[in-house]
Amino acid sequence: MEFKNFSLFINQTKVNRFAEDLANGKITSTVCKHCGTQYYPPRADCSSCMQSEMEWKELPTQGNLLTFTRIHVPPEHFAVRQPLMPFSSVQFEPCPIGIIEVGKGLPIMGWIPKMDIKKIKVGMRMKASPFVLPDGKITIVLEPV
Ligand SMILES: [Zn+2]
Known part of the structure; x- marks a missing residue:
């Protein structure tokens, strides 16, 4: 499943896995590997410490x-x-x-x-x-x- 199949009309994203997880029955977030800030909806880039290494976590x-x-x-x-x-x-x-x-x-x-x-x-x-x-x-x- 692609992100464009989420109920929003968004074609380009760095968090495509969100839609794949939803299709598999999971609601997921991202957690920054540097500072631990958790994001839902998932983000690919941390606005707290400006890093882009994220870990996916089921909510x-x-x-x-x-x-x-x-x-x-x-x-x-x-x-x-x-x-x-x-x-x-x-x-x-x-x-x-x-x-x-x-x-x-x-x-x-x-x-x-x-x-x-x-x-x-x-x-x-x-x-x-x-x-x-x-x-x-x-x-x-x-x-x-
Ligand atoms: Zn961070």
């Missing part, structure tokens, strides 16, 4: 929800395609999105696709998992544990 997947909101116009590949002519062939379903904190204060952002937004509470325990969309792109989803 824990469970954490407490820090915050959430609802996206009313998500990226098109999340939308449901229907014959809604003459207005649009795409129907957007508002979807909650949240950030959980794992490890040493590392935030993981993900979609919360299967929950009523009224049942989502800051501080609730959630699990982050890679998820392959119908178009083959991969993203991260959060669900309660």
Whole structure:
């Protein structure tokens, strides 16, 4: 899997392994071999000490929800395609999105696709998992544990 298959439209990156790991069910970070700073999303270059020797490390997947909101116009590949002519062939379903904190204060952002937004509470325990969309792109989803 290439990074362009992550749910963002990015073609060039030095952290392509991130998408490969997601495809294999792992959410990974990078850790600077010189100063120990950990990065999520992974970075190839350390902004603390300006070195580029990084080690890949799998992140824990469970954490407490820090915050959430609802996206009313998500990226098109999340939308449901229907014959809604003459207005649009795409129907957007508002979807909650949240950030959980794992490890040493590392935030993981993900979609919360299967929950009523009224049942989502800051501080609730959630699990982050890679998820392959119908178009083959991969993203991260959060669900309660
Ligand atoms: Zn460093």
